[in-house]
Amino acid sequence: MELYLNHISKVYDTKTAVDDVTLKLGPGIYGLLGANGAGKTTLMRIICDIQQATGGRVEYDHEDITGLGEEYRNVLGYLPQHFGYYPDFTAYKFMLYLASLKGLSKGYAKEKSLQLLEEVGLMEVRNKKIKTFSGGMLQRLGIAQALLNDPLVMVLDEPTVGLDPKERVKFRNMISSLSSDKIVIFSTHIVSDIEYIADQILVMKSGRIMHQGRPEEITKEVEGKVWECRVQGKEVDRYVAEYNVGNLKHEGSDTVLRIVSDEKPMEEAIQVAPTLEDLYLYYFEEAGEEQ
């Protein structure tokens, strides 16, 4: 099973949302890391055959997904970033509706819907209208519907938004248990989600995939660029304004700054081992400055 993104591009008038992306994805979990406007959602929509690419094609097992049509959507599970619902539907009715659209038989749809609602902790509210749900409950419902047809390709756009830490742990465990025979692609701003469960990380910036690799390989990009500095109270603001500060911790009269910088920020700065969050800051803090 393989998903091949072959020179995918998407251009809106003058803006290039996805710029010549080529990826070969086998079974496993792929974390798509990027700032707002990096092109993650556009890329995911193209993978789901919702949006048409300006150039290139997506192949599933060596066949163009636009040609496969229903056959491809049969094995696809998708959770969009902005998740909609019909407010008069109950959670159970919503699951049955989507099960019907996914081509599931009635008997199986009922059983699977109840099983998934149980797994995501919405069994007790299954007959309540979705408009009464909180953000976290809505997100869990979205995850449940994505799993209805036991998809082989799962595309989750910001799936952990609105979930509390306990729910995020549950979600991570759920995804980890699926990955052995599926291609799971998910995007998030929460770096720890990617760090804990992703087999491979795809770093996306300005429509391009900057890096692809395992978390420990990716963080080598910022090796030698992460520093810890101990500064006095008055100088904190100056360093915060001048450098990319990842963390700020007060220790008595001093403040310990974790700085991501190409050059040593001060004489007494100590080099420390980089994390994925440092990588994110290194790449996307630059994008923020450019904006």
Added chain:
Amino acid sequence: MEEQRLRKALRQYTVPVPRPEQKAMTKLLASKALANKPLTQGKPFLQRLRELAAYISPTTWILQAMVLLLVLSGLTGSNGAQLFTTFSIVTPLLGIIGGCELIRSYGHNMWELEMSCRHNLRSIFAVKMLILGCVDFFVLGAAIFITGLSGTKFALTAVMILVPFNLSNSLYLWLIVKLRHRCTNYVLAGTGVFLSLIMLWINGALNQTLFAKIFSQYMVAVPILTASLVLLIAAAAILLRSSGKGYNKWNYI
């Protein structure tokens, strides 16, 4: 000899012919197993129609029924010319209700999820249109039949009703495809009212309305002529779009 021995041995392993009740039980168990199978090879179209009809908003059915009852109630005590006028005004408005049902997918942001399903948004639109269209067709057909009984020529009645109905629905669909999220219920309602005014004008009824009394005949005619031109362009656009690239166009944002 050897062959005979072999034949004799093999005959011992012949499967007995199943009895009718055994066959029936096997079929029953197989159908139960199939019902519990996750993915169907392909649902019968009627089954899909039935399943999706259950998810059409009750408000849509209520509004549909109200408008149709209004049309049918207008039939009583009306002569031929008044019937034409009534139908001509109402048929563009009938399509608004169906159009509003279709754009619920955009209005409630369900279009992304529906597009990614096996029976995707294009299929959902088609099935909903078929369901609502069939209901409208049967009721309008009954209305035509009734007017036919009152002595009005059947073909002329059908043209006066079905042409504005189909043209207005084509325009609504074009607006939905073109505008997508921006196509709200107000856009469809406004378009429908405008089309009704055109039909009033064509029937010669507009000149007698208050609107015509306030504005001169030329001022009334200009927007209506413009609207007629827009309708023609919309029809041409719809015909040009049906060039066989339908699948990709639906998935194009």
